[in-house]
Amino acid sequence: MTADAGTYLYVVARDSGAPSPEGLAGVAGTPLRAIARSGLVAYVSTVPLAEFGEEPLQRSMEDLDWLDATARAHHRVVEAVAVAVPAVPVRLVTVYSGDEQVSGLLEDRHDDFCQALDRITGRQEWGVKVYADPAERVEPDAAQEGGGGASGPGAAYLRKRQAGLRSREEAWRRASARAERVHDRLASVAVAGRRHRAQDPQLSGRKEWMILNGAYLVDEERHAEFVRTVDELRGEGGELELTGPWAPYSFAALDEGGEP
Structure with missing residues (x-):
């Protein structure tokens, strides 16, 4: 490997002696290859540091x-490997100085x-997103709506505005409680569950509140039960979006400090 190239790491698996996925290109169209050491195998490709070095990456990101x-290229490699064998995905654009560093x-x-x-091993990740419509109103009770006190157009407007804020807050409280119930129910079927930060509406493409962005690690023999549970929760109201199964990105961190 030349001084102007680095080693891009995608995923690590046990070394079973199986060949690398054929015809699969990594980032920037670079050929996929394997580095074996200590009973493990890392799937990597050689990338130009002119594009993947520290300073160019800061601009490229x-x-x-x-x-x-x-x-897309990174995940394509991870998914291809994870379909064949249990595999630990590595964070996007993880680049080492060379093969020796990856081997180490x-x-x-x-x-x-x-x-x-x-x-x-024997498990896959499923994603569940739950949405709530912020326009859905909770009717205020008569005492709150009447309000009493000062009269006149200004006071009436203020009471109406306060009632609207209370309604929105109550809608959010109910939606949050709903998200907790959904998460607890799904986590009871899964081996583990995690709540990720809700996506920005610009990313989700939705105007509704995303009240749950959950990831669940599920035993393969319980996949059907997990999907059935999502359908049951969907029938109780609200909009649930199920995705997967995926390579277990959310549960493959090496330790509490995260990925390598």
């Missing part, structure tokens, strides 16, 4: 088209990788 194309990582963090692989 602000280019949404570049970021989208890179993320496999040896130094062998036990951590094995623990992560044990945690996800």
